[in-house]
Amino acid sequence: MSAPTSAGVPVHSDPPGGSRAVAVWGLGVTVYFVAITYRTSLGVAALDAAERFDINSSALSTFSILQLLVYAGMQIPVGLLVDRLGTKKVLSLGVVLFTAGQFGFAFSESYAAALACRALLGCGDAMTFISVLRLGSRWFPARRGPVIAQIAGLIGMAGNLVTTLVLARVLDAFGWTATFAGSAVGGVLLAVLVVVFLRDHPKGYAVVSPPHLGGGYVRRQILRAWREPGTRLGMWVHFTTQFPGMVFLLLWGMPFLVAGQGLDRATAGELLTLIVLSNMAVGLVFGQVIARHHAARAPLALGTVAMTAGVWAAVLLWPGHSPMWLLALLCAVLGACGPASMIGFDFARPANPPERQGTASGIVNMGGFTASMTTLLAVGVLLDLTGGSFRAGFASIFVLEALGVVQILRLRKRAHRRERERIVASRVEAVHVPVSR
Template identity: 40%
Template sequence: MVWGVGVFGYSLAVMHRSALGVAGLEAAAHFGTTPGIISTFVVLQLATYALSQVPVGLLLDRFGSRVLLTTGTLVIALGQGMLAMADDLSMAYAARILLGVGDACMFNSVLRLLPRWFPPQRVPLLSQVTGMIGAVGQVAAVGVVLPLIQVAGWRPGLLLTVAASGVAAVLIVAGVRNAPPGEAPSVVVDPIREIPSRIRGVTTHPATQLGFWVHFTAGFSTNAFVFMWGIPYLVVGQGRSQAEAGSLFALLSVAAMVAGPVVGAMTARHPLRRSTMVLLLVWAVVACWAAVLLWPGPAPTPLLVLLVLSLAVAGPGTGVGFDFPRTNLPVTRLGAANGIVIAGGFIGGTVLILLMGLALDWMAGGGAYTPEQLRLAWLLQLPFFAVGITGILLSRRRLRRLMAAEGVVVPTWREVADRIRRRRGLPG
């Protein structure tokens, strides 16, 4: 029950977070501006979300999940309510800042509940299931928020979604507890003067750094696609109807929900190969993007489906990043460490969204952009992949050296192959 209530609050946060990604054209019409300007709403929200992760993580380690989940849900409701009532861009920007702060409290708080309420071997799977259920919020953004805005109008449509967050806040207060009865709540109260050294210790640990780069590399492209440029690319760049684009978005969400438990089970079963699995998922995304962007003219539907599926599976890949701090840091430091990990994919996604918006406005001169311009804008993600893959390889090397010093040695692939041959009685 504790976990379920927390996940419900998180899924609503994802719904509110994703609303502008699917209703970007409606938002541009409401505020009388361009989609490029609307992209700055998303950039501001995601930047706030990313920058809030470390302070929220420190507060989470100090006060626990119940307080942070309640606070985050109420702040999200306030921000989305302000966005509904806004008629000018300044108020809309303030609303997106509030939404980013509230959203930053949610996922990390749910993750911190898991080691206290479930046995360690179930945590990797449940972490993925948490993200999987949270993806229902993306489906709700397409299937609930967008139709409400289109039918009822901008203001009534958004206000109706705010009511759900009020219900979630009541449920969290009533149902969430930081730890099982009789157990210590696992919160820590550090003197203020020790907070900088604590942040430094968590940040410089190779497990935190590897988690950050895993989240960054597996997440930035999916975030840019989901939160801002996916629908415009499918509609304008690929010539698809709004309904077809919405169907591909729904497929992405459903596929991520299916892939999450599989990735979680593989993580639990092969803990020494977690980063290798993520690298395979990342290379699949790179290959699909290359095929779509190099295709002359609009890509065929099967290729777009493959792209959406690769982005969907990479989403759960970001969740593997949380497993490195969980298995290498004390539970009283997980709030801060997970906050740094979460920041990875959202920093990357935020910067990519901003760069794409600036590039499109520059190429289009403030007017409507063309399919070719959208294709060129998506090419900006190539250096992000290069930096992220390099970060994974370097931080993994450092973590494996630390693990070897503690007696945990990751065997080479040749040693694994030799072991399999010996077990099967095959000639070597």
């Protein structure tokens, strides 16, 4: 029970869900799906990009580093904008920006121009996922939050599937410009659909936002979200779990499997596809488990980190080329990294009220992309310094995982205690606030 609004609908009551919610949210998730295909398109074109622009490993990694730097840097501003302006406006701008970036990348002839286009793409991409999370929280009941978030991540990973299965083959058949320009056409159509059909929330379920986006509002939003232990724990969970799979899919997986393990591109593409399929399967399982057992959040996240570190250690320590079964196991385990990173949002969501969800999600989302950006740079630099040793390059993964685990263990009990306090307080408030007539 909550205080009534002037329209007679409780401000913080759960949205009803239903078929219209699925349709509107589905359109938002489609935007995220397309953004993922654009984001990961360089992963299957890394070798082609190195040849096209005549660059070394460090310069090649700069493409993805810059893209993720822009993405990570935009997370809190985007979260604030989503809280203030709503999903539709922010998502519409995002579609325009990442489509323009993909078109520009298709026709880039110089390294500098291509970098600028990837930065533009990263800016648009940054506006998608937080918007989709906000859309889900405004159209579906809170109890469905973990499942809805995991399904959004699952559909986004299907964009990776399109990249590895379709885009790689189109690139081989039609070349650079036709492939990237052709993929960008979908963004134009999507922009029209978002403007015409997307709605921020069901009628009568608007969240009251502060009237001004001044400096005081921005500072308060960020500080209040950051002070919640659940927000910080969510950020570190995202930081620790996401980056091993992201780095592999976004850039270094194909070069590692082809140049480092001696596989042909077709076989390497199949292994990258295994990561995506594993991600989709694990995401469904994690979403259902967390929806029923909130206490499973931290064990699932830490278990994924332990498995990732263990399998990577086996691959890097194996003398010579690793056997196919071990590479397949590595890719299956890397597929769990994406669903595990979504658990970070499940810590931040109950720690913050609806009007602060976008800001909190932005803080959480910065975690994994900051780690990914750092690792992309470290792998590229170490490859150049060691003459192409992937063992040295991927050893950087363990440093960031160790840092993240320490922070998760430090914040875990504090966030759990604060979450229980909020639940008790909400129950007391529900008893004392009258129901609207």
